[in-house]
Amino acid sequence: MTLTTFFAGLLPLLSWALLLAELALALPIGYLTVVTAAALLTRLPSQATASAPPSSTTEPLRFVVLIPAHNEESVIETLLASLQQLAYPRSHYQVYVIADNCTDDTASLVRSTGWASVYERCDLQRRGKGYALNWALTRLAEDGVSYDACVFLDADAVVEPSFLQALEQALRAGLARGEDLQALQARNTVLNASASPGTALRWLALSLMNHVRPLGRTRLGASSTLTGNGMCLTRALLERYPWEAFSRGEDYEYYLHLVEQGIYVRYVPEAIVRSQMPLRFAQMRSQDLRWEAAEANTSALKRASRLLRAGLQAGDWRRSDWRRGDWRRLEAVAELLTPPLSVLLAGTTLVLLASLLLRWPPAMVLALLLLLGLSVYVLSPLALLDPPKGIYRAFFFAPVFVLWKLWVYLVLRQSQRQQRDWLRTDRTPA
Numbered sequence: 001m002t003l004t005t006f007f008a009g010l011l012p013l014l015s016w017a018l019l020l021a022e023l024a025l026a027l028p029i030g031y032l033t034v035v036t037a038a039a040l041l042t043r044l045p046s047q048a049t050a051s052a053p054p055s056s057t058t059e060p061l062r063f064v065v066l067i068p069a070h071n072e073e074s075v076i077e078t079l080l081a082s083l084q085q086l087a088y089p090r091s092h093y094q095v096y097v098i099a100d101n102c103t104d105d106t107a108s109l110v111r112s113t114g115w116a117s118v119y120e121r122c123d124l125q126r127r128g129k130g131y132a133l134n135w136a137l138t139r140l141a142e143d144g145v146s147y148d149a150c151v152f153l154d155a156d157a158v159v160e161p162s163f164l165q166a167l168e169q170a171l172r173a174g175l176a177r178g179e180d181l182q183a184l185q186a187r188n189t190v191l192n193a194s195a196s197p198g199t200a201l202r203w204l205a206l207s208l209m210n211h212v213r214p215l216g217r218t219r220l221g222a223s224s225t226l227t228g229n230g231m232c233l234t235r236a237l238l239e240r241y242p243w244e245a246f247s248r249g250e251d252y253e254y255y256l257h258l259v260e261q262g263i264y265v266r267y268v269p270e271a272i273v274r275s276q277m278p279l280r281f282a283q284m285r286s287q288d289l290r291w292e293a294a295e296a297n298t299s300a301l302k303r304a305s306r307l308l309r310a311g312l313q314a315g316d317w318r319r320s321d322w323r324r325g326d327w328r329r330l331e332a333v334a335e336l337l338t339p340p341l342s343v344l345l346a347g348t349t350l351v352l353l354a355s356l357l358l359r360w361p362p363a364m365v366l367a368l369l370l371l372l373g374l375s376v377y378v379l380s381p382l383a384l385l386d387p388p389k390g391i392y393r394a395f396f397f398a399p400v401f402v403l404w405k406l407w408v409y410l411v412l413r414q415s416q417r418q419q420r421d422w423l424r425t426d427r428t429p430a
Contacts, residue, residue, distance in 0.1 A: 002050040033373040039216035063093040064147040072155035088164040100132040130250035154229040166271035179238040186271035193388035199277040200394035206380035214267035222331040224267035226255040245312030342405035
């Protein structure tokens with residue numbers, strides 16, 4: 001058998017293997033395309049009438065704002081200043097900073113404001129944001145702090161003046177529907193998006209994860225995720241489902257627990273919180289490791305299997321009302337199993353190049369459709385939001401950004417598997 005004959009016989013096998021790879025990519029990309037289309041449809045005029053604001057005689061809801069902080073003296077004052085300027089009755093929100101294992105002046109700076117409270121925690125065994133939140137919520141209950149809902153903010157964040165107003169309006173809409181176990185997620189975006197090409201690309205990435213996807217999922221009747229920064233949970237919900245999420249991705253872990261229990265996380269795009277993104281490579285590296293670090297004893301497939309069983313067992317498939325609770329569980333499986341954008345972009349590029357090399361028309365057509373679907377998804381924030389200055393120039397740096405994210409996801413994150421301590425990102429103050 002000659003070498004030419006060997007490759008000729010191998011060609012059909014390679015073609016079908018390529019087609020299977022494209023079909024595997026088509027599942028998550030198809031899901032993202034549907035979610036993106038639903039998000040874009042929100043631009044169309046809606047027939048639904050907006051809920052009326054509370055009357056002047058209605059007692060405002062009471063909020064507690066919890067801020068976990070680990071050596072955040074360089075940025076905490078900026079967040080406190082923005083909270084002091086909220087267009088919300090000052091008597092109806094209390095701010096608590098959790099100075100968790102701090103070795104700097106975070107606690108002193110909070111006390112010097114004269115209006116914000118600080119909880120100092122020192123526990124070298126149970127370290128991390130999840131443990132800090134669990135401890136602080138227990139302290140609030142022990143101290144008899146009265147509140148209707150708890151808002152969680154990162155120390156490097158800045159909130160819009162209407163932040164609590166938007167959350168209150170969403171909570172009141174839920175209460176009008178008879179819902180007291182409510183979970184809300186504000187729009188979590190970038191504060192310094194125009195500072196560099198890297199921050200502009202992070203604005204694009206966070207807009208996809210924290211706006212396009214929750215906006216589209218909400219339109220489809222599914223649940224938003226919780227992103228940690230800008231979460232709002234009612235006291236009734238926290239009492240029914242206490243915070244017991246201690247992994248590196250504690251917010252996502254708690255979101256999955258809520259969805260498994262049939263609780264819907266509602267996205268509130270009108271409530272806006274912005275966070276600083278790193279400017280230097282060393283800062284970016286520590287942040288990406290914290291975001292992407294693999295968790296020990298955690299399997300996406302096990303979580304997906306649990307959600308799938310809960311969705312299939314709880315629903316009555318002979319009736320139309322199974323969609324209300326169980327559709328959200330099943331949709332959460334699709335969200336959970338969707339690979340990172342960098343993996344999808346790399347995979348689509350590879351199958352497109354392979355289809356061109358093999359010159360097989362079906363594979364080429366499918367590869368182009370995959371590329372089209374991803375392009376619509378990636379560019380959708382430019383249609384839904386006001387893009388920051390420099391975003392179009394930043395696209396020239398996108399290939400390097402994607403390669404870096406791939407390296408973090410496939411290689412570097414494995415070295416952080418067992419570490420649950422704070423991986424703090426050094427920040428340049430705004």
